Amino acid sequence: MEKNKKILLVALLIISLALFLYNIYVGLMALILFAALIMSIKIAETSSEHPDIEARLSDDAKGIELRNRGNAPAFNIHVAVVPINIEFDIPSLKEEEEYLYSFEAMIEEAKVVVTFENERGLRDSESFIVSALARDEDDFLKPVFPMFGWKKKK
Structure with a gap:
């Protein structure tokens, strides 16, 4: 992760922990937003490495x-x-x-x-x-860009 992203995440974590002192529910909402932000950053990092x-x-x-x-x-x-x-x-x-x-x-x-x-x-x-005679078998549930090794066969 880049340095700027790490600084932003640490600042958001400190803010969300400080919100626990104000109100536990507001602090939990901030932690949920923090977790969602971490997941979206991880998805963005892994989605840029897959040929399809x-x-x-x-x-x-x-x-x-x-x-x-x-x-x-x-x-x-x-x-x-x-x-x-x-x-x-x-x-x-x-x-x-x-x-x-x-x-x-x-x-x-x-x-x-x-x-x-x-x-x-x-x-x-x-x-x-x-x-030559069959229709294309596009999977409409497949993501627009490849991520997480979509439906890998083992």
């Missing part, structure tokens, strides 16, 4: 489109298209950057397994089922 790679089939079904929807670059990306036995590597994808890998022929359905690293070297893997 998405794989889709191109409109003509002759390629795989990869896009980094996260807010951090992804490195050492390895992509495997399962039934077609195609594997390829991408050195890196920056935020909102796209990459297209073209096939020689159209494919109807495939499973794409994407493995990548973040800036700190932590590996992550996601799998997508892409289909």
Whole structure:
């Protein structure tokens, strides 16, 4: 945490403890606000470190489109298209950057397994089922920006 944030949090904690002397309920409300502020700062710090790679089939079904929807670059990306036995590597994808890998022929359905690293070297893997005939499977409950390793599969 930055020095300014620490000073602000310590000052807020001292104020909330001083409010206990005035009224216990006002002091508890101040402590709740203090806890909410700490949680929001922690969420803001952790949400800026996650790449989120998405794989889709191109409109003509002759390629795989990869896009980094996260807010951090992804490195050492390895992509495997399962039934077609195609594997390829991408050195890196920056935020909102796209990459297209073209096939020689159209494919109807495939499973794409994407493995990548973040800036700190932590590996992550996601799998997508892409289909030329099916609708997109966007999860409407997924946060706009990736945080807390949204629905990690172990």
